[in-house]
Amino acid sequence: MTIVIYVVQSILALAVMLALYRAVVGPSILDRALALDVVLAIISAALVLTMIVNHHLDHLILLVVISLVGFIGSVAVARFLTDRG
Amino acid sequence: MLTDVIVSILLIGGAFMSLAAGIGLLRFPDLLSRMHAATKPQVLGLLLVLAALAVETGSWLLLPVLFLCWLFQLLTSPVSALMVGRTGYRTRHLRRELLTLDELDDVVERAIVDQAERQRPAGADGADAGVQDGPGGSAGAAR
Numbered sequence: 464m465t466i467v468i469y470v471v472q473s474i475l476a477l478a479v480m481l482a483l484y485r486a487v488v489g490p491s492i493l494d495r496a497l498a499l500d501v502v503l504a505i506i507s508a509a510l511v512l513t514m515i516v517n518h519h520l521d522h523l524i525l526l527v528v529i530s531l532v533g534f535i536g537s538v539a540v541a542r543f544l545t546d547r548g
Numbered sequence: 549m550l551t552d553v554i555v556s557i558l559l560i561g562g563a564f565m566s567l568a569a570g571i572g573l574l575r576f577p578d579l580l581s582r583m584h585a586a587t588k589p590q591v592l593g594l595l596l597v598l599a600a601l602a603v604e605t606g607s608w609l610l611l612p613v614l615f616l617c618w619l620f621q622l623l624t625s626p627v628s629a630l631m632v633g634r635t636g637y638r639t640r641h642l643r644r645e646l647l648t649l650d651e652l653d654d655v656v657e658r659a660i661v662d663q664a665e666r667q668r669p670a671g672a673d674g675a676d677a678g679v680q681d682g683p684g685g686s687a688g689a690a691r
Contacts, residue, residue: 470560475566477567481571481574491579493579493635493641494579500590501590508566508593511598514601515600520605537628538627541632
């Protein structure tokens with residue numbers, strides 16, 4: 464189980480690095496918003512992982528808050544983006 | 549022991565969804581195909597990871613709460629994907645040579661034609677500026 468947790472942690476770390484690379488490099492602001500949405504999804508997966516490791520349920524509300532923040536963020540970026548790119 | 553195995557499989561599945569999204573974001577050529585990759589950890593990855601949490605906790609009382617978390621993500625992520633995709637189409641953040649079919653193109657063409665026909669009586673009243681504004685404004689409204 465410990466090995467599995469290390470493996471999952473490293474996979475999540477690699478995934479978040481790739482998403483952050485796209486958020487930094489991304490040619491348009493929409494790519495960045497999308498990449499940061501993925502980063503938030505990976506962060507919520509990591510929160511669930513900490514809950515499983517430490518046997519508590521304190522971060523469940525954070526999952527809802529994270530999905531709300533990601534929704535508001537990407538909708539705001541998409542809504543107020545005009546033709547300038 | 550069996551619980552640990554199930555939890556491990558679900559966790560690794562969810563983590564691989566995240567990794568697939570990261571690789572997809574890195575490798576795919578334009579915004580729309582990157583959006584296709586980005587939805588994997590948001591819905592399926594979260595489902596697998598929450599299932600791992602449910603199996604690990606082993607309490608039925610937790611299931612509605614976890615389902616609520618997942619349902620919230622399931623309701624919000626299509627809406628934000630719609631907004632991002634629509635804005636990407638409007639601001640032309642897509643590579644047209646990669647598309648096999650653009651179903652929206654016909655609709656936009658027809659909407660522009662419709663709007664031009666509707667504006668013609670108003671333009672006949674003598675507002676030249678309104679007619680000149682027409683194509684740009686109608687294209688923006690139609691897309």
